[in-house]
Amino acid sequence: MAIVTAVTAAHAAPAATPAGQRIVNTAHLTVRSGTAYPVAIDSNTVEIAVDALVEAAIAPERPTASIADAQPQPLAFTVANPGNAPTAYRLSAATDRDGLTVATIAADTDDDGRYDPAIDRIVTTVTLAAGAQQRIFVLAGGALAPGAAITATAVAVPPAAATVGATGGRASATVRLVDTAAPAARLDKAQSVAAPGGGTRAVAGAVVTYTLTARFARDCAAAEVSDAVPEGMRFVPGSITLDDQPLADAGRLDGTTVRIALGDMPAGAVRQIRFNAIIL
Numbered sequence: 169m170a171i172v173t174a175v176t177a178a179h180a181a182p183a184a185t186p187a188g189q190r191i192v193n194t195a196h197l198t199v200r201s202g203t204a205y206p207v208a209i210d211s212n213t214v215e216i217a218v219d220a221l222v223e224a225a226i227a228p229e230r231p232t233a234s235i236a237d238a239q240p241q242p243l244a245f246t247v248a249n250p251g252n253a254p255t256a257y258r259l260s261a262a263t264d265r266d267g268l269t270v271a272t273i274a275a276d277t278d279d280d281g282r283y284d285p286a287i288d289r290i291v292t293t294v295t296l297a298a299g300a301q302q303r304i305f306v307l308a309g310g311a312l313a314p315g316a317a318i319t320a321t322a323v324a325v326p327p328a329a330a331t332v333g334a335t336g337g338r339a340s341a342t343v344r345l346v347d348t349a350a351p352a353a354r355l356d357k358a359q360s361v362a363a364p365g366g367g368t369r370a371v372a373g374a375v376v377t378y379t380l381t382a383r384f385a386r387d388c389a390a391a392e393v394s395d396a397v398p399e400g401m402r403f404v405p406g407s408i409t410l411d412d413q414p415l416a417d418a419g420r421l422d423g424t425t426v427r428i429a430l431g432d433m434p435a436g437a438v439r440q441i442r443f444n445a446i447i448l
Contacts, residue, residue, distance in 0.1 A: 184252035186298060187220035187330075220253035220330035224339040226322045229303070232387050232435050234348040240271045240309035242283035243343045245320045247304055249296035253330060256295040257322040259304065267311030270318065276303035283307075293325075306343075314347040314385055315436035344435040346386040353388055353433075356381045357395075372447055375404065380441040384433040391430040394422075397445050404444035411440055 185191075195211040229244040249255050261270040274288040283305045294302045308318050324337035358381075363374040370376070380393055397403045403424065408415045410428060420426060428441050 187253035189218045221251045222326045222330045222337045223250040223333040224324045226339045226341045228343045232346045235312045240307035242305040247322045248301040252298045256325040261306045261320045265316040269310040271307040274305045316345045352386045353384045374447045384437045388433045394427045396425045401445040407444035409442045
């Protein structure tokens, strides 16, 4: 019997030196030259002004969201300014399914974590001080289907004479819709038989190919698939594949049980395992 086990899965950078701050530095040399006491000699003073560095960051408050009866569905993201200067960010959102729409984007004006259309204002941009952040709600509607994804994007509008950092001033984050009433994952098993000399009769020497398909409706952690080779059969060495890529038997075969650790799986993921056994 094949088994899939899965556990449902449940940022503060150091402050950047502010743009425009002047950094002044003088070095010191201490010597003894014809005197019993050390003499301190100062270098010339050097000075620089810190340039404006533009970065962007955005993250979902939760990686998945339950499909709700009420429409539109507010999905919370946090836009942050990891740079060192006040920066405006243009906001947009997109979906990966026909019929799924983004109605609008709103700022959490009262910062209470709940969308209230009477209070939370509709926005297309937010301006953030260096190190600041702002919660926004992306309002998704239409065909809210399990596995569908909504991606929010923040694009910085660089201040004059600013340097754009490693993020390119652009960041995106995704929330995937899940049906919390459905199981977190499911495992389907299929088999096909290839008899010696042709045909599909289950005779001695026939090779049976088992196909295990794991589907994840929600984010799952530490997923593992196991399948014991039935009595009256012998595992075919070197036959294990994951998503059609060969896997070495070592670490995958526990006695007569095939075990495949899939690790953390996002909602919507599908993984397929195959192996062969011979009828004795």
